[in-house]
Amino acid sequence: MRTETVPLTGPSPGTTRTLTRHHWGQAGARPKVYLQGGLHADEMPGPLALYHLMQMLDTAEAEGRIAGHVVVVPLANPIGLSEWLLHKPVGRRDLEGAHNFNRGYPDLAALVGDGLEGQLRPDPSANVATIRAAFGKALAGVKIETEVDELRIRLMEATHDADIVLDLHCDHRAVMHFYASTARPEITDLLGRSTGSVLALIEDSSGGNAFDEAHTAPWRSLQARFGAAVPVPCFSTTLEYRGQHDVSDAVAAKDAEGLLAFLAGVGALTSGPAPAHGPAEEMPLAGAVEFTAPIGGIVTWVMQPGDRVAEGQLLGHVTDPTTRRREDILAPTAGLLFRQELWTTCLKGQGLCHVAGLEIRRQGDLLSD
Template sequence: MKTEILDLTPVSPGSRRQLTRHFWDAGGGPKVYLQAALHADEMPGAILLWHLMELLDTAEAEGRITGQISVVPFANPIGLTQWLQGKPQGRQDLETMQNYNRGHFDLAALAGDALEGQLTQDAGQNTKIIRAAFAKALKALAPKSENEELRQRLLQWSHDADLVLDLHCDHEAVMHFYTSSSHPALTEALGRCTGAVLALMEDTSGGNAFDEAHTAPWRALQKRFPDHPIAQPTFATTLEYRGQRDVSDAQAQQDALNMMAFLGAAGVISGAPKPAHPPALQTPLNGAGEVFAAQGGIVTWALTPGAMVEKDQILGHVSDPLTRRRLPLLAPNAGLFFRRDLHPFCLKGQGLAHVAGETPVRSGDLLSN
């Protein structure tokens, strides 16, 4: 293992933040980039990477690393320091309230003009040319804030990876992941290896989340340069490792072993565990219907995430003890009740849960804030 530490440019006198990457490099083979805690209040992925790094050390000692693996356990040193009134607030940048996992740089927009007249009739060669143009465009950026510099640095590490795995968690949820349609075999392998029960599929979800920043640009360049063959070389995914409180060594050790199985399936290590799970249920991201609170009050749940439900089935209730009115929370569509809010109290109109169905029920930006 080697370690690279980058200093972010100080934004105020007397303070400095650093970004750390550990990597295991066999000198060739597929390149994998894993990060956790981009939403800095989400620890299940970070503890998974703690245990994964021990397994990677052993694999390296046994000569079983066959690719390049980068691990960034804390991808957001800015968010890690954001605590308010005793609670971590790592989802949004407190200075701008921008979600740390939205609005990442658009590599096709940054590098597109420089690619005019540069592409060939060879898709493999074009992948190299495009990745080089991405690297050059990222280097030329002049970040206007610490958060922008953080985004630049993370993309500089990840933009040329063949696999990008961004580890997150939900409020309370079964394990699921988001990905695009571009690599169906890896999508199936990811479910079979990790045990995720649901894959939410979308090519353009809006908001340019970190995973999408690695796949959408290739689609945009395919449209812009239709006379040249352009591949989709990167498999990128956002993995939701259950809920914010699902942090334990026992679970993370098993998740790390499961991740080793996926790294084996992706050809980055040899002698990996075999996939031990059924494939994840695949539904379109726009088929995930949201349940909203019709009044403010106390939230109680009748079902736990993981239940298959019918449309209008009762998931829980919101009770107002002042008016003594209790309203049901009804499934907006049939499908898998896969996530719900962490807090047992809500405001009127608040989104409280999602049910993943086969039929599109939403349009526009498909990601929450």
């Protein structure tokens, strides 16, 4: 195992931060699999699972079972980790500009597209190498204005040439689920069976250029521009490891075993545990619909994440005890109630839960900000 410490420029005089990457296997070996946790810095199930996974990778390395190049960044957001407000971690957005740490990553296809004119050949594998080199050069030339900009670039410097990118998050209260594109459906299937995910939300373009999509969308865009000589060699996903309070060594160790099974399944390890679960149920991200609070008040639930619901079914209530008013939380579509907000109070208009269904109900930007 090799540990790499990447300096990050501090936002003010006398301050610095660092980003730590751990490597197993040889640089240049394939597949290159990158895993990170804590990009939203108040979400800790993923980082704890990666802690346990790294111990398993040490064992695999000692036994000579590392076949590819595995990169682990257990805490991908040193900025967010240090930002607390009123004794609570902020985590999702930076305090300086309120930017979501998981939005706004560089559009690599836009950066390299014109420069690739006349450079590609009929051989798709050769074009992959050419395009990845162009991605790296483009990232080195991106103008960095804020520390969040720098974090985004430093993360992608380690991922732009990866075969597989796993970004480990969690929700407020949720079942295990993940987001993926239509590219590489065989890996989507393997990931569900390895991690025990209940749900896979599928969409090629969800909007906002989140970290995972910033690795698949460029290949689709370049393929649309240059044709079949450009493949889609990268699989990337956001894995939602249940809810924010689902943090324990017992659960994290099981999750690490699932990740180890996935690494073996994609060939990064010569051997490992077999996937222990059935496939995730696949539904369109555009079919996942949010219910927003009709009033502010106290939130109580009748149904829980993982329950199957009919459209219009009672899920819970919002209660204003000052006016003795109570409003129902109703399922906005038929399907799987897969997430709920953590807080027991809400403001009017606040999103409270999501139900995933098969019917397309939304267009445009599909991710909550």
